[in-house]
Amino acid sequence: MSLVTDKIISKPKIETRDLGLEMTENNRSLIEISNFDFFYGEKQALFDVSMDIKEREVTAFIGPSGCGKSTLLRCINRMNDLIEVARIGSGKITVNGVDIYDDRVDTIELRKRVGMVFQKSNPFPKSIYENVVYGLRIQGITRKSKLDEAVERCLKGAALWEEVKDRLDTSGLSLSGGQQQRLCIARALAVEPDILLMDEPCSALDPVATAKVEELIHTLKDRYTIVIVTHNMQQAARVSDRTAFFYLGKLIEMNATDQIFMSPDKEQTEAYISGRFG
Amino acid sequence: MKRYFHEELEEIRSHLMLMGEKAVESVKLAMQALLESDIELANQVMESDDVIDDIEKQIDDEVVRYVSLRAPVARDLRLLFVAIKASHDLERVGDEASNIAGRTKKILAQGLPIDAVARVPRMCELAINMLEDSLRSFIQEEESLAYSIVGRDREVDTLNRENFKELVELMKSDSANVSACTEMVFISKSFERIADHAKNIAEEVFYLLTAQSLKEVTRGK
Numbered sequence: 055m056s057l058v059t060d061k062i063i064s065k066p067k068i069e070t071r072d073l074g075l076e077m078t079e080n081n082r083s084l085i086e087i088s089n090f091d092f093f094y095g096e097k098q099a100l101f102d103v104s105m106d107i108k109e110r111e112v113t114a115f116i117g118p119s120g121c122g123k124s125t126l127l128r129c130i131n132r133m134n135d136l137i138e139v140a141r142i143g144s145g146k147i148t149v150n151g152v153d154i155y156d157d158r159v160d161t162i163e164l165r166k167r168v169g170m171v172f173q174k175s176n177p178f179p180k181s182i183y184e185n186v187v188y189g190l191r192i193q194g195i196t197r198k199s200k201l202d203e204a205v206e207r208c209l210k211g212a213a214l215w216e217e218v219k220d221r222l223d224t225s226g227l228s229l230s231g232g233q234q235q236r237l238c239i240a241r242a243l244a245v246e247p248d249i250l251l252m253d254e255p256c257s258a259l260d261p262v263a264t265a266k267v268e269e270l271i272h273t274l275k276d277r278y279t280i281v282i283v284t285h286n287m288q289q290a291a292r293v294s295d296r297t298a299f300f301y302l303g304k305l306i307e308m309n310a311t312d313q314i315f316m317s318p319d320k321e322q323t324e325a326y327i328s329g330r331f332g
Numbered sequence: 333m334k335r336y337f338h339e340e341l342e343e344i345r346s347h348l349m350l351m352g353e354k355a356v357e358s359v360k361l362a363m364q365a366l367l368e369s370d371i372e373l374a375n376q377v378m379e380s381d382d383v384i385d386d387i388e389k390q391i392d393d394e395v396v397r398y399v400s401l402r403a404p405v406a407r408d409l410r411l412l413f414v415a416i417k418a419s420h421d422l423e424r425v426g427d428e429a430s431n432i433a434g435r436t437k438k439i440l441a442q443g444l445p446i447d448a449v450a451r452v453p454r455m456c457e458l459a460i461n462m463l464e465d466s467l468r469s470f471i472q473e474e475e476s477l478a479y480s481i482v483g484r485d486r487e488v489d490t491l492n493r494e495n496f497k498e499l500v501e502l503m504k505s506d507s508a509n510v511s512a513c514t515e516m517v518f519i520s521k522s523f524e525r526i527a528d529h530a531k532n533i534a535e536e537v538f539y540l541l542t543a544q545s546l547k548e549v550t551r552g553k
Contacts, residue, residue, distance in 0.1 A: 292401060
């Protein structure tokens, strides 16, 4: 456990119910980012970024490498706290109105509410079953019936149940790349997050596995708020409701995905999505 | 694997079918208005043209959106191009029906020799059959039916030419006929054009189903 995390845990915690995530309504802003500046040491990675991310929608971050999209994604569940030189310059990020960089916020609790799926699937070297219940065991849940129920619910939620229900005790590492990624999504769902952050979740997958994950994203948005970083613009167009285009650490344009891909407001956005960039 | 957005393609197909039904109905009603001297019906046909235009606009928007967001390829992409082209043909069919209705109203105000209308019901029947068959070839995905439609417009063309000659004779015989017969020349031409649009749709459906140009296929025969 890092020093930063230790320090946060030692503070009085803001409970989930204070975050009020259970009481949210459709299509309101769940995540609000205001005038956010972010630095890695002396290098500024994000410049005055402001945006609202709507509840139960899929929001895609697009832009060339180094534009800051993954940095911003990682700021939403404070993953960047783990990088020693990372620091916020100014601005804030709120989740359901709570400033997540408030000293009293417990980052463990935050990351339970704001789950993350990474570019490379990273199942633990454990059985499929144990991968899914890992977070629940950490929470102290031991009752088998409850764990069994969570495994079935989450694997169904991740569209993996039918493929693995007869071999839950085999290693998660024995699955194909696409199945491993869906197992990681099931693991993230197990702790019942409200927000799922996905950092290029399909970049290591073949087209069939990519299609399955995209279908999954489409079904998950009924229950979860999803933010996805992708280099694949067609994927952003296919899966997202809203798209944000970043360049050199700045948010150039954010709008409904239809609008961005059919008639963007900014010339830079049009140049990027039509491949005329650079 | 069926993707969630494939339902959007089905919507576009449905809208094209709906547009086809409306266009066919307009042509039938326009003919009925002429034969039964029914001004109310003629007005109804003219008003329904806006509905057909609206469906074309909706299909255009849906196709542009699908192409922009879904990166379609192969048959999906052909369907979208066919939807744009066929909906334009159907929009023109709606316009021709509206033109027929408008000219019918003018004729009814003037009176018309009965002989002037003689060939038109047959032209209308042929054009509607072609239109219905081209739409059925789309709905049932029957390339042989689409193929069979090409060439069927020749009889309509012949009837139109004969009609024209006869109408000229009627105008020569009595100058009082000129105004109404001129309207009939245009009505006859409208039915001929409707048959052309039906043939276009058949060619488009053939391309959708086979990825081949029907014109090239028939030329190479």
